[in-house]
Amino acid sequence: MNAPTPKLPEPKLSPAEIAGLRPDTRLVHGGILRSPYGETAEALYLTQGYVYETAEQAEARFKGDDPGFIYTRYSNPTNAMFEERLALLEGAEVARSTASGMAAVTAALLCQLRAGDHVVAARALFGSCRYVVEELLPRFGIASTLVDGTDLAAWEAAVRPETKVFFLESPTNPTLEIIDIAGVAAISKAAGALLVVDNVFATPMLQSPLALGADIVVYSATKHIDGQGRCLAGVVLCSQQFLTDHLQTFLRQTGPSCAPFNAWVMLKGLETLPLRVERMQASAAALADRLAGEEKIAKVIYPFRDDHPQHALAKRQMRGGGTLVTFEVEGGKAGAFRFLNALKVARISNNLGDAKSLVTHPATTTHQRFTPDARAEMGISDGMVRLSVGLEHVEDLADDLTRALAAV
Numbered sequence: 001m002n003a004p005t006p007k008l009p010e011p012k013l014s015p016a017e018i019a020g021l022r023p024d025t026r027l028v029h030g031g032i033l034r035s036p037y038g039e040t041a042e043a044l045y046l047t048q049g050y051v052y053e054t055a056e057q058a059e060a061r062f063k064g065d066d067p068g069f070i071y072t073r074y075s076n077p078t079n080a081m082f083e084e085r086l087a088l089l090e091g092a093e094v095a096r097s098t099a100s101g102m103a104a105v106t107a108a109l110l111c112q113l114r115a116g117d118h119v120v121a122a123r124a125l126f127g128s129c130r131y132v133v134e135e136l137l138p139r140f141g142i143a144s145t146l147v148d149g150t151d152l153a154a155w156e157a158a159v160r161p162e163t164k165v166f167f168l169e170s171p172t173n174p175t176l177e178i179i180d181i182a183g184v185a186a187i188s189k190a191a192g193a194l195l196v197v198d199n200v201f202a203t204p205m206l207q208s209p210l211a212l213g214a215d216i217v218v219y220s221a222t223k224h225i226d227g228q229g230r231c232l233a234g235v236v237l238c239s240q241q242f243l244t245d246h247l248q249t250f251l252r253q254t255g256p257s258c259a260p261f262n263a264w265v266m267l268k269g270l271e272t273l274p275l276r277v278e279r280m281q282a283s284a285a286a287l288a289d290r291l292a293g294e295e296k297i298a299k300v301i302y303p304f305r306d307d308h309p310q311h312a313l314a315k316r317q318m319r320g321g322g323t324l325v326t327f328e329v330e331g332g333k334a335g336a337f338r339f340l341n342a343l344k345v346a347r348i349s350n351n352l353g354d355a356k357s358l359v360t361h362p363a364t365t366t367h368q369r370f371t372p373d374a375r376a377e378m379g380i381s382d383g384m385v386r387l388s389v390g391l392e393h394v395e396d397l398a399d400d401l402t403r404a405l406a407a408v
């Protein structure tokens with residue numbers, strides 16, 4: 001063979017040195033498994049399986065005595081790089097990637113629950129998460145109670161002797177309410193339950209639920225981590241103990257694995273995550289202020305604005321106000337539709353966290369299946385619009401919003 005066959009390179013940075021680096025640097029250099037070819041960019045290991053040198057090695061690997069990969073449903077070097085890099089950012093002992101955010105949520109819950117158990121969750125959940133808690137789990141004898149997540153007394157009152165899991169997301173979709181993660185974590189701990197936080201809206205850059213007392217963090221990496229609207233993926237971050245006791249076997253045997261190609265896209269996405277979130281957030285904060293001064297806007301919701309009812313809590317548990325702005329256009333559904341249809345830069349989509357600014361009308365799309373009363377209870381009005389701010393120049397976005405408001 002004519003190709004050079006180099007030796008496996010020694011990593012320059014030890015794990016301890018990587019842990020001492022600042023987050024931005026860890027997101028570029030953390031978790032790399034460099035092959036003997038010394039590639040600059042992380043390799044995409046598009047393989048289902050792995051070959052063994054000997055039958056003895058295969059036996060040892062299945063026993064867990066020989067470190068190495070067995071099958072991509074279990075693990076894959078590209079996925080392992082993505083998981084390690086995100087775990088380093090989050091401050092989690094371990095991470096496991098999944099095919100989608102919903103695969104991560106479902107696995108994080110089902111792997112630890114059994115018939116007779118009880119879950120307490122915040123009412124304001126992403127639609128599919130709410131389906132899992134409200135409709136899927138009860139089919140298997142796992143009861144659930146939905147509470148107003150912002151009311152700590154309601155969490156406390158919902159606890160039963162068989163409560164095993166608390167589940168929330170903050171800020172919530174689409175009303176950007178803030179749930180006191182440390183407060184809920186304390187109640188969860190006292191109840192002997194584990195707190196699972198869906199941290200998609202805050203992103204790992206702006207909020208660290210584990211540091212606030214949560215036990216498990218889940219992401220739809222589909223959103224900001226990819227950040228360019230290409231692939232679906234999810235992640236569960238937890239302790240080594242939880243992985244060993246619950247998650248590992250569940251993922252291996254049920255197979256919601258992340259495709260290595262998708263894991264590779266997410267891994268590369270992490271390199272630019274801090275830059276993208278910083279820019280998107282700066283634009284979101286600026287646009288929230290501008291919208292608040294507009295005549296045809298009845299209300300603006302942005303966690304770091306002083307008029308957000310929970311801005312003090314937001315500032316305590318988040319490092320920034322986030323990349324989403326929600327607002328109410330005058331004229332109800334008709335006003336909101338005229339506004340959405342007149343936008344030219346921001347596009348209509350139910351997705352978020354993308355480089356492209358995306359607008360959603362929750363009442364007729366993501367929250368369509370709820371009755372008007374249920375929507376009113378959630379604070380979702382017919383004129384409400386959710387804007388996921390992208391990477392366009394903020395002045396082009398501001399011009400787009402102003403132009404569209406003129407059409408209302």
Ligand SMILES: *Cc1c(COP(=O)(O)O)cnc(C)c1O
Pocket residue numbers: 100101102103105126128129169173198200201219220221222223232233234
């Ligand atoms: C998108 C989203 C999910 C689901 O993620 P998928 O990757 O689409 O499966 C879960 N929770 C929140 C808050 C989300 O925004």
